[in-house]
Amino acid sequence: MRNLEIQHAYAAVLSRRGTGLRALAIGICINLSACAVAPGMRMTAPASVPVTSGDATTEPTSRPVRIDEITATLIRELQDVAATGGAAQAERLFAKAGPYTLGPGDVLQITVWDHPELAAALGAQQQANSRPFDPPQGFVIDAPGDVYVPYAGSVHVAGSTPEQVQAQIAGALSRVFKKPQVTVRVASFRAKQIYIDGEVRSPGGVPINDIPMTLYEAINRAGGFTPAADQSRMVLVRDGVSYPLDLTDMLEHGTNPTDVALKSGDLLRVVSRDENGVYVMGEVNKPLTAMPMKTGRLTLSEALSQAGSLNNMSADAAQLYVIRGSQATTPRVFHLNARSPVAMVLANQFELQPKDVVYVDSNGLVRLSRVLNLLLPAINAGLTAAIVTK
The missing domain is CATH 1.10.287 (Helix Hairpins)
Structure with a gap:
């Protein structure tokens, strides 16, 4: 034309x-x-996006893009959906931590009182210049889960608590000694551990010991969060299944993070806030990628504030859009008429999600x-x- x-x-x-x-x-x-x-981005009629089916011979179809006005009712609906989904995911990980059970690799310190000759079976004491991963003095549980104790023979201890092992060894020694007094303690916990990756101060493997390994305990043992951590989007990988964890949402709804019990082999990843940015573009003073807060939350007004607010000379405040799920098959578009100061109350309650696009259209002039x-x-x-x- x-x-x-x-x-x-x-x-x-x-x-x-x-x-x-x-x-x-x-x-x-x-x-x-x-x-x-x-109009440029006003989208008065629902637009369509192409959708290609799995069959290569089938012609691509179109699906209308959903456009919603940002209202108080819509905000409550989105908050209810987010709260329900997060609570359902966390409930699957709720469990009461039981007593620690021994496993292969653990080192036991077994003491038989009034029989100092048995102390030699513990082995030589660890030297000051020894390596940190060397086992300390004691009895190492072998791969089948057994430990050999003089005069008691081979005792199967895997899956038992230290108290149960103490009774087993005392019973075996009673055939040789009269009323033996036995003490069993774990000198080194090496059979079970979890792995923590991402935005924590000390990532890596964390051994599980007799203190219950809850979500809070795991984060504390890893040194706590770094300033770049997104506390609302952690991921727990267990048996090949990923479970999202929202620590901020759990605290807001009265859910105790200590109810989430971690198991041996779990991988906890703390995502960086840099991976969950929101793109702010159009007629703003400083187009950028807005970063979520430390809690992982980012509202529409906070994103606009990071972008220097609307450009008073060129922006049309009535044409403020949020595009969500642009890479998905069912994207959604949210519209807000921000000409009224009352609309900024809604913007302060509308929470953005990672990879959202905030677009401010220009005015006709x-x-x-x-x-x-x-x-x-x-x-x-x-x-x-x-x-x-x-």
Whole structure:
């Protein structure tokens, strides 16, 4: 449309002479600017996105994009859905931590009172310059889960508590000694551990000991969160299944994080806030990727604040959009008319999600000015050519 009209403009400029030349050029400019006045991102009618089916022979279909006005009712619905989904995921991990049970690799310190000759079976004491991963003095449980004790023989201890092992060894020694007094303690916990990765101060393996390994305990043993941690989007991987954990939501709804018990082999990953940014673009003073707060939360007003707020000279506050799930098959678009200060109350309650796009459209006068700036050089060139040929 624009190319055709520009060609007509050049033809008219070159063919006209006299005082009507400038009037014709101005008329062409006004006619071409009609396209600029049309809405850009207002999306008064639901748009469609192409959806390709799994069958290569099937023609791509289209699915309408859902556009919702941001209201108090919509905000409550989104909050209820988020709270229900997060609570359901966390409940699957709730469990009461039981007593510690021994396993292969654990080191036991077994003491038989009034029989110092048995102390030699514990082995040599660990030297000051020994390596940290060397086992301390004691009895190491072998791969089948057994431990060999002098005069008691091989005792199966895997899956038992230290108290149960103490009774087993005392019973076995009673065949040789009269009323033996036995003490069993764990000198080193090496059979079970979890792994913590991401934004914690000391990532790596954390051994499980007789203190219950809850979510809070695991984070504390890893040194706590770093300033870049997103506390609302942690992931627990167990047996090949990922469970999202929202620590902020759990605290807000009265759920105790200590109810989440971790098991041996679990992987806890604390995601960085840099991975969950929101893109703010359009007519704002500083387009950028807005970062969530330390709690992982980011509202629409907070994202606009990080972007320096709306540009008063070019923004149309009535055309504020949030595009969600742009890479998914069912994206959604949320619209907010922010001309009224009351609308900013809704913006302060509307929570954004990672990878959301916040777009602020320009007003009609700015679009008209930009089109004129593109057309005026061509019109001036045509006028100059007409004057020269005259």
